[in-house]
Amino acid sequence: MKIFSIVGARPQFIKLAPLSKALTGLHEEFIVHTGQHYDYAMSEKIFMDLGIRKPDIHLGTGPGTQATQTGEMMVKLEAAMLEKKPDIIIVFGDTNSTLAGVMAASKLNIPVIHIEAGLRSYNHSMPEEINRIVADHVSKYLFAPTQTAVDILTKEGLKKNTFLPGDIMVDTMKNNLGIALEKSTIVKDLKLNNEAYNLLTLHRNYNVDDTTILGHILKQLGELGEKIIFPVHPRTRKMLTDSISVSPNIYMTEPVGYLDFIALENSAKRIITDSGGIQKEAYLLKKPCITLRTETEWVETVEEKWNLLVNPKSKNIATKIESFKPPKKQKEVFGKNVTKKMVKIINNIQ
Ligand code: UD1
Ligand code: UDP
Incomplete structure (x- = not known):
């Protein structure tokens, strides 16, 4: 055909x-x-x-x-x-x-x-x-x-x-995780210790198109105090003007390649995101995921208690992130x- x-x-x-x-x-x-x-x-x-x-x-x-x-x-x-x-x-x-x-x-x-x-x-x-x-x-x-x-x-x-x-993202991950762990040097280059940082992505229209909301999210994540690696989506980069102050615990980079990204996911302590695909990758890699949205299409990850939905407009986001602990086990859902x-x-x- x-x-x-x-x-x-x-x-x-x-x-x-x-x-x-x-x-x-x-x-x-x-x-x-x-x-x-x-x-x-x-x-x-x-x-x-x-x-x-x-x-x-x-x-x-x-x-x-x-x-x-x-x-x-x-x-x-x-x-x-x-x-x-x-x-x-x-x-x-x-x-x-x-x-x-x-x-x-x-x-x-x-x-x-x-x-x-x-x-x-x-x-x-x-x-x-x-x-x-x-x-x-x-x-x-x-x-x-x-x-x-x-x-x-x-x-x-x-x-x-x-x-x-x-x-199908299960297969992309399976085919490439070994290659990423062998080839990617990003964790070393950024001098990151295993499970000693959070990985952040943001690009949903309702989170980033309004600087008040984007500023609120980044201020709340500043309060987490822990290191956060933040490869910034171009949509979000456009909104990061001088009116938004980014706390020094948040380290911004350009979007990284797939191999570098899954290497960063694999060594992260937790993943904070509003992406669809990244919620699944966090689950596959057994990483606690905090999704800055009020709903998700990937409901299984929430039902299995590996993904916590946090309203991006809410207060005390850092406390919610810190206290989230997934169980030891999970079902295969993908x-x-x-x-x-x-x-x-x-x-x-x-
Ligand atoms: C799109 C998809 C979204 C998906 C996301 C993945 C739609 C409606 N949205 O959102 O479902 O989750 O891709 O990342 O299709 N830009 C650049 N360089 C690029 C790409 C985008 O500068 O290579 C900028 C452009 O200014 C553009 C803005 O980002 O206006 C948004 O890009 P667009 O493709 O419209 O939507 P995404 O937010 O990327
Ligand atoms: N990703 C990447 N580099 C980055 C951020 C994400 O390669 O800097 C990959 C990530 O591993 C996942 C996919 O991009 O496979 C998710 O895409 P995105 O978040 O842009 O879109 P969504 O899944 O929300 O549609």
């Missing part, structure tokens, strides 16, 4: 890596990069770290409002689909690149596989929530990462299109051998 794998944002490259490798030699796969993320650290570095070949098609779409960004991608994706005539499209997660891919393909009657289907935060102020709902309802094949996602899709009447291969299961399903599609 001729396959278009459509990606555009950092977490999508990370989800693409094991699948694209597994499809090589079996199908004719085109990696289509929308250009949504374009900084070296957000895109090319991740491709290099994960050994993903250069995109076959790069659409060069940059930033924009929700509609201009998605619209521009749709126009370019439609042209690429009309030219190459793929048999099937694969989209990942919930970004504007996902939405554009799903919309362009479904209007050309090209079947779509949605990887990471069935997630809901039930928070409609997140652009991602809108993207997920549309993606699930127009895709032909829904690859759910968890049983919870299957249950949600079933409730929405989509059971017959749903498969449960598990979460599956295993996920890529293999996905490829098997794809191979059975006629």
Whole structure:
């Protein structure tokens, strides 16, 4: 089959890596990069770290409002689909690149596989929530990462299109943790002692787009007093103006590569984040995770008590972080051998 794998944002490259490798030699796969993320650290570095070949098609779409960004991608994706005539499209997660891919393909009657289907935060102020709902309802094949996602899709009447291969980020982590621990020197370079620092990321629109909220979060984390390593997402970097003071216990860096990031996660005492993927990685690495959000799509990590939701607008965030202690055990919730299961399903599609 001729396959278009459509990606555009950092977490999508990370989800693409094991699948694209597994499809090589079996199908004719085109990696289509929308250009949504374009900084070296957000895109090319991740491709290099994960050994993903250069995109076959790069659409060069940059930033924009929700509609201009998605619209521009749709126009370019439609042209690429009309030219190459793929048999099937694969989209990942919930970004504007996902939405554009799903919309362009479904209007050309090209079947779509949605990887990471069935997630809901039930928070409609997140652009991602809108993207997920549309993606699930127009895709032909829904690859759910968890049983919870299957249950949600079933409730929405989509059971017959749903498969449960598990979460592909499990395989990316499994394939790369050993390499990261061997190759990455970041923990040593930053003179970090094992489990003697926290790792922080922030990029959710409602946490970073308002300097009052971002300033409040960073002030609260300053009160933690412990060392915090903070690779800063470009969206957040833009908001860190002089009006926000960052306490000296918080050490900011550029976004780091995937191998460096999982090495930092692996040696951290705990992880503080509003990212989706990082909540899962914290769970896989058995690191206490504090999620600065009022809800999460990854409910299993909270139910298993390895992830604590903390309202980013609340007071005493440092105290909540300090007193959070996960249990010793945890259940496997994200599956295993996920890529293999996905490829098997794809191979059975006629
Ligand atoms: C996007 C996804 C989000 C995902 C995140 C992963 C949507 C709606 N959101 O959010 O679901 O969690 O990616 O990181 O698709 N920018 C740069 N350089 C870059 C990329 C972005 O400077 O390489 C800046 C641009 O000014 C842009 C802003 O960051 O306006 C936001 O980028 P955008 O891709 O729109 O959304 P993200 O916040 O990255
Ligand atoms: N990540 C990375 N470098 C960083 C921060 C994160 O490689 O500096 C990786 C991280 O390991 C995870 C993914 O990026 O696999 C998460 O992406 P992000 O937080 O941007 O998006 P989300 O998962 O929230 O959509």
